[in-house]
Amino acid sequence: MTTEPLAVARPPRHRAGTRRKIVYVGVAAATIAIYVHAWRDIGGSFGALFSGLGNLWDLIRRSLPPNLGVLHASIDAMVVTLDTALIGTTIALALSLLITPLAAKNIAPRRWAYEAARVVIAFTRTIPSFIFALYMVVVVGLGPYSAAIAIAIHSIGTLGKLFGETIEDMDTGPVDALRASGAGRGHVFLHAVLPGVAPTLVSLTLYRFDVNVRDSLATGFVGGGGIGFLLFNSIQLFQYRDASMELLVLLVVLLAVERISTLLRSRIV
Amino acid sequence: MLKGVDLDVRRGEIVAILGANGSGKSTILRCATRMIEPDSGTVILAGRDIMAANGGALRDIRRSAAMVFQQIHLVRRRTAFENVCYGALGRIQGWRSLSYRAFPADVIETAWRSLERVGLADKAWQRADTLSGGQAQRVAIARALCQQAEVILADEPVSALDPRAANTVLALLADIARTDGLAVACVLHQPDLAKEYGDRIIGISAGEVAFERTPATVDDAEIAHLYDGEVDDD
Numbered sequence: 001m002t003t004e005p006l007a008v009a010r011p012p013r014h015r016a017g018t019r020r021k022i023v024y025v026g027v028a029a030a031t032i033a034i035y036v037h038a039w040r041d042i043g044g045s046f047g048a049l050f051s052g053l054g055n056l057w058d059l060i061r062r063s064l065p066p067n068l069g070v071l072h073a074s075i076d077a078m079v080v081t082l083d084t085a086l087i088g089t090t091i092a093l094a095l096s097l098l099i100t101p102l103a104a105k106n107i108a109p110r111r112w113a114y115e116a117a118r119v120v121i122a123f124t125r126t127i128p129s130f131i132f133a134l135y136m137v138v139v140v141g142l143g144p145y146s147a148a149i150a151i152a153i154h155s156i157g158t159l160g161k162l163f164g165e166t167i168e169d170m171d172t173g174p175v176d177a178l179r180a181s182g183a184g185r186g187h188v189f190l191h192a193v194l195p196g197v198a199p200t201l202v203s204l205t206l207y208r209f210d211v212n213v214r215d216s217l218a219t220g221f222v223g224g225g226g227i228g229f230l231l232f233n234s235i236q237l238f239q240y241r242d243a244s245m246e247l248l249v250l251l252v253v254l255l256a257v258e259r260i261s262t263l264l265r266s267r268i269v
Numbered sequence: 270m271l272k273g274v275d276l277d278v279r280r281g282e283i284v285a286i287l288g289a290n291g292s293g294k295s296t297i298l299r300c301a302t303r304m305i306e307p308d309s310g311t312v313i314l315a316g317r318d319i320m321a322a323n324g325g326a327l328r329d330i331r332r333s334a335a336m337v338f339q340q341i342h343l344v345r346r347r348t349a350f351e352n353v354c355y356g357a358l359g360r361i362q363g364w365r366s367l368s369y370r371a372f373p374a375d376v377i378e379t380a381w382r383s384l385e386r387v388g389l390a391d392k393a394w395q396r397a398d399t400l401s402g403g404q405a406q407r408v409a410i411a412r413a414l415c416q417q418a419e420v421i422l423a424d425e426p427v428s429a430l431d432p433r434a435a436n437t438v439l440a441l442l443a444d445i446a447r448t449d450g451l452a453v454a455c456v457l458h459q460p461d462l463a464k465e466y467g468d469r470i471i472g473i474s475a476g477e478v479a480f481e482r483t484p485a486t487v488d489d490a491e492i493a494h495l496y497d498g499e500v501d502d503d
Contacts, residue, residue, distance in 0.1 A: 177336065180331060196344065
C-alpha cells in the first residue's frame with residue numbers, strides 16, 4: 001500500500017512589519033556612523049596606506065637579510081624571555097591556588113571573601129602586564145625580574161578567574177562526601193577539589209605560559225629585558241636587519257612553545 | 270518539608286526508610302548531618318545536639334556519622350585505597366593530612382581492614398573511576414568504616430546498582446550494623462530489599478512518618494499507599 005503525500009498549502013514567508021524595518025535601518029545607520037567616526041578618529045586614510053607602500057618596500061629591503069651576527073645574542077635573550085614567562089607563571093600559579101578557594105562560589109567560606117577575591121582578580125586581570133611592568137621597573141629596577149613580577153600579577157587575575165570557574169562547574173559530590181565526614185575546608189580543597197579539577201588547571205596553566213611568553217615580549221619593550229627589549233632597541237636604532245634576526249628567533253620559539261603546549265595539554269587525562 | 274519527624278535509630282540495627290520521591294526521606298538524612306539546615310527542631314546525632322554546634326564542634330559531630338550516597342561520590346581520580354583513607358581526614362591534623370602517604374599508621378591499617386571487610390583489598394590501587402558501580406559503593410562503605418563513625422546514613426545506596434550488586438551492598442550494611450554494633454539508617458526505593466535487610470521499616474509520606482513497623486508486621490498496602498499520588502522531586 002502506498003500513501004500520497006499530504007497536500008498542505010505552503011506557509012508564506014513572514015515579512016517584517018514597518019516598525020521592524022525602521023529598527024533595522026536605524027541599527028544599520030548607527031553602525032555606519034560609528035565606523036565612520038572611528039575611522040576619522042584614528043586618522044585612517046587609504047591614500048596614506050597606498051602612498052606608504054614605497055616606504056614599506058624600503059623597510060623590507062633594509063631588513064634583509066637577517067643579521068647572523070646577532071643570532072647568539074637573540075637566542076640568549078629569548079631564553080631570558082622564556083625564563084621570565086616561566087617564573088611569572090609559576091608565581092601566579094602558586095598565588096592563584098591560594099586565592100581560588102575564595103573565588104569559587106560553591107566553596108567560598110563567606111560571601112564577603114568571595115567578593116573580595118573577585119575584586120582582586122578583576123583588578124589584576126584588567127590591567128595589561130606591560131602596565132604593571134612600567135610600575136615594577138620603578139620598584140625593582142630595569143630587567144627581567146620586573147617583567148616576571150608584572151606577568152605574575154596579571155596572570156593571578158586570569159588564572160584565578162579560570163580556576164574559580166572550573167571549580168564552580170565541577171561535580172561537588174566528593175566535596176559533599178568529605179564535608180559530611182567532618183573533614184575541614186582545607187582537607188576538602190586538597191583532597192576533593194584539587195584532584196577533581198587538576199587536569200583542567202594544568203591545561204589552563206600551560207596555556208597561560210604560552211600567552212605569557214608573548215606577554216614577556218611586551219614587558220621587554222618597557223624595560224623588562226629579554227628579546228622584547230632587544231627588538232625594541234633594534235627598531236629604535238633603525239637596525240632593521242638585527243630586528244629581523246630577533247623576529248625570526250622569536251617566531252621559531254613561539255611556534256615551538258605553542259606546539260609543545262598543545263601536545264602536553266592533549267596528553268593530560 | 271518535614272513535619273515533626275521523630276526518628277530513632279539504635280546501635281546494632283538497620284532501619285529502612287521508604288517513601289515516594291519528594292516525601293522527605295533523603296531530607297531526613299541530610300538534616301541529620303546538617304548538610305541541609307533544618308529550620309527548626311532538634312537533631313541529636315550520636316548523643317549530641319548537632320543544631321547547637323558550629324565550626325570545629327560541628328565537624329566533630331559529623332565525624333560520628335558516615336554518609337553513603339546514591340551517587341557514591343568517590344574522588345574519581347584517586348585510588349580506592351586513597352578514597353577509603355579520606356574517611357579518616359576528620360581526625361588527622363597538621364602536615365600528616367597533606368597526603369595519604371603521611372597518614373598515621375593506625376589510619377593506614379584501618380583503611381586496609383575496611384577494604385578487606387568489603388572484599389576489595391585487591392582493588393586498592395585501582396582508580397575510583399575504573400571501578401564498577403557496585404565496587405565503588407563498597408569502597409564508599411569502606412570509607413565510612415575507616416571514618417570509625419557510630420552511625421551510617423545511607424541515602425539510596427543501591428538505586429543505581431543491578432540487583433546482585435544491590436544485595437551485596439545491603440548485606441554488607443546489615444552485617445556492619447549487627448556485627449560492629451553501628452546504627453544504620455538506609456533510604457530505599459525497593460520495599461522487598463527493605464523487608465529482607467531492615468530490622469525496622471519506616472514509611473515517610475509528605476514529610477511525616479506514615480508508619481513504623483518490623484518486616485514481619487508491615488502491610489504491603491501501607492507500603493503501596495506511600496507511592497500514591499504525585500509529588501515533587503526530593
